[in-house]
Structures are given as structure tokens and as C-alpha cells.
Amino acid sequence: VGSIAHRLALESSTITPLVKRMEQAGLVTRQRSQTDERQVQVDLTPSGRALLVRCNCLNETLIERSGMKLAELDALNRQIQKLRDALNGGQAVDA
Secondary structure: OOOHHHHOOOOOHHHHHHHHHHHHHOEEEEEEOOOOOOEEEEOEEEEEEEEHHHHHHHHHHHHHHHHOOHHHHHHHHHHHHHHHHHHHOOOOOOO
């Protein structure tokens, strides 16, 4: 859960209830690590994978409709991250 939170630049306390809801919806499974009880492994279920495929299709459609090249979108993403970091008081949020 911590690595998911880190990648999304959110706190684990924000992600945990979302993962619980996804588990209740049958999209993910959660399992405590056998080597470190503090760690929780989150895996997609077949339903979760199917939803991911649908989301990726949506992502591709949005990219296509933007009329921008991937390099332009990548540069825009970096600029938005820079703005976000500046708004966070100059503290980079490693996503």
C-alpha cells in the first residue's frame, strides 16, 4: 500500500480506504507479507485486470484526442509536476 501511495504522491492513510473499497468490489486482493507484517501485498483480480484494460483504452483515447505528441504530453506532465512541487513549498513529491 505504501508504494502505491508513493507513486500517487498520496499518504498511505488516503490509499488504504480506497484499496479496501476496491477489495470489496472484487477488483483487488490484499494479503499481509509473511516476512514483514507491516507490509500489505495488493494484487489485481481478473475483474481488476479487465477494468485496467478498459482504463488503458480510455487513456489512449484521451491521448489521441489531445492532438499532442507523446513527447509534448511528457513535457507537460513534467511541468505540472514542477508546479505541484512549487505549490508544496518546494518539496518534490516523488510519484
